[in-house]
Amino acid sequence: xxxxxxxxxxxxxxxxxxxxxxxxxxxxxxxxxxxxxxxxxxxxxxxxxxxxxxxxxxxxxxxxxxxxxxxxxxxxxxxxxxxxxxxxxxxxxxxxxxxxxxxxxxxxxxxxxxxxxxxxxxxxxxxxxxxxxxxxxxxxxxxxxxxxxxxxxxxxxxxxxxxxxxxxxxxxxxxxxxxxxxxxxxxxxxxxxxxxxxxxxxxxxxxxxxxxxxxxxxxxxxxxxxxxxxxxxxxx
Amino acid sequence: xxxxxxxxxxxxxxxxxxxxxxxxxxxxxxxxxxxxxxxxxxxxxxxxxxxxxxxxxxxxxxxxxxxxxxxxxxxxxxxxxxxxxxxxxxxxxxxxxxxxxxxxxxxxxxxxxxxxxxxxxxxxxxxxxxxxxxxxxxxxxxxxxxxxxxxxxxxxxxxxxxxxxxxxxxxxxxxxxxxxxxxxxxxxxxxxxxxxxxxxxxxxxxxxxxxxxxxxxxxxxxxxxxxxxxxxxxxxxxxxxxxxxxxxxxxxxxxxxxxxxxxxxxxxxxxxxxxxxxxxxxxxxxxxxxxxxxxxxxxxxxxxxxxxxxxxxxxxxxx
Numbered sequence: 001x002x003x004x005x006x007x008x009x010x011x012x013x014x015x016x017x018x019x020x021x022x023x024x025x026x027x028x029x030x031x032x033x034x035x036x037x038x039x040x041x042x043x044x045x046x047x048x049x050x051x052x053x054x055x056x057x058x059x060x061x062x063x064x065x066x067x068x069x070x071x072x073x074x075x076x077x078x079x080x081x082x083x084x085x086x087x088x089x090x091x092x093x094x095x096x097x098x099x100x101x102x103x104x105x106x107x108x109x110x111x112x113x114x115x116x117x118x119x120x121x122x123x124x125x126x127x128x129x130x131x132x133x134x135x136x137x138x139x140x141x142x143x144x145x146x147x148x149x150x151x152x153x154x155x156x157x158x159x160x161x162x163x164x165x166x167x168x169x170x171x172x173x174x175x176x177x178x179x180x181x182x183x184x185x186x187x188x189x190x191x192x193x194x195x196x197x198x199x200x201x202x203x204x205x206x207x208x209x210x211x212x213x214x215x216x217x218x219x220x221x222x223x224x225x226x227x228x229x230x231x232x233x234x235x236x
Numbered sequence: 237x238x239x240x241x242x243x244x245x246x247x248x249x250x251x252x253x254x255x256x257x258x259x260x261x262x263x264x265x266x267x268x269x270x271x272x273x274x275x276x277x278x279x280x281x282x283x284x285x286x287x288x289x290x291x292x293x294x295x296x297x298x299x300x301x302x303x304x305x306x307x308x309x310x311x312x313x314x315x316x317x318x319x320x321x322x323x324x325x326x327x328x329x330x331x332x333x334x335x336x337x338x339x340x341x342x343x344x345x346x347x348x349x350x351x352x353x354x355x356x357x358x359x360x361x362x363x364x365x366x367x368x369x370x371x372x373x374x375x376x377x378x379x380x381x382x383x384x385x386x387x388x389x390x391x392x393x394x395x396x397x398x399x400x401x402x403x404x405x406x407x408x409x410x411x412x413x414x415x416x417x418x419x420x421x422x423x424x425x426x427x428x429x430x431x432x433x434x435x436x437x438x439x440x441x442x443x444x445x446x447x448x449x450x451x452x453x454x455x456x457x458x459x460x461x462x463x464x465x466x467x468x469x470x471x472x473x474x475x476x477x478x479x480x481x482x483x484x485x486x487x488x489x490x491x492x493x494x495x496x497x498x499x500x501x502x503x504x505x506x507x508x509x510x511x512x513x514x515x516x517x518x519x520x521x522x523x524x525x526x527x528x529x530x531x532x533x534x535x536x537x538x539x540x541x542x543x544x545x546x547x548x549x550x551x552x553x554x555x
Contacts, residue, residue, distance in 0.1 A: 003352040007338065014340035078336030082346075082395065085301070086353040087325045227320050231303040231332070 005096035025112035032116035046120040046197040060162040067144025101141035128193030136185035142218035149225035254402035261309035270295040272458040282429035284445035285438040287455035293438040329396035333407035339381035350395040366394040385412035406437040483509035483537040
């Protein structure tokens, strides 16, 4: 484990903010277990729980908390200076942080989404959701990591993206779905395990290419912004 | 036990000295000019960067440390720009003013992490040595969150020194330290400077600079107001004209008598009393009671005007 990822992980788990990660996944599992045990038709509870809660809320919100935490929290309290005053190429700082963010998000989301997928349909759907959610975790993490370097309000902007762009506009303006990580995740999961529960709006090639573009593009942006990282002086 | 003598770092034969060159450096934020056309060259030894709060010291230090792009001019360490060039951190250490530490780590973990990030061949030994240098062995296994301000400061200095840099920049390093820690830090800087390192520390306190460094760079309102040997600058400061507000039983008679006094360079009379300009602080304050007594004038008030550090510094700008 690199020193950067070790400090990042210690910082992430050492803050109280980390506890915010748990309620949402727990709710997801509880709802799935409840629906299943009450004998509700999976066609009725599957889409709202798997997509409406799991992929549209749990995945992006967990990614937002973690993704803005791995670097944004250090920028906020100034400790980032300690890592930046080292002769490390900036990609050696961004990539470990991205890896930690992606890993923590993926683990936090994969477990409940797998359980829900299995209960709703099959093990195959559960696994498909896990794989798609992991790819989504990478794209979201890259986005939120870059956001914490381009704005002082990464959490707010991230919420706007998740809630307004993906959540609200996605329902009215179909074009916005082409730039929605949520839609890529759904398309990829459905391709891996066709179940009839997931409604896709973008094609699989578009989803695959765009997920890669989001991940790489925002990572490159983050590395470049970190190179030009400025500490605000007392006069500013 | 880690009883490594502090002298092992400072006393070790040093590699080629480094110079930090600033050429016509300015930095502005919108309409506010924080640093205005500063040029200086810093070589081995301890240099104090002196100036009142808000003079632009921190902005200048951040530009030196590669954390801010100059709006104009260049900052170079041994000819290489510091901006967007992480390689300079092999030779440069920074202790920023903002008290930012990973509070969830112990001092040892924190310094060790720095050593590892520097890819030092023996990070554990380097961390132990740096901690010994700042005398933090006793508390090194406690979480930084439990430390006093001075202890945190020393921990940060240890982290900045772990790779034994040729250039060390410290922003207000004595803030929040008790007298003993202050003395210890001063000795440390002396030793590091004496061993051929280029040390620059900022301070708004004259006495701190006086005790640590022979050379000073004085900044006032973003400009480099004076630079060079401290004693020369100190003399300029003490010999500057002093202004006193004087009220007495008979201002006009006192004004006449004062004009005959060599240490007085000017007297102004108005309804609120006298404004006296004196070239020599000590001579004037000794002369005034003597004159008043001789003339039988009762002095009701003597107030030195504008003795703030800012005014002392701004005098230097005009000098």
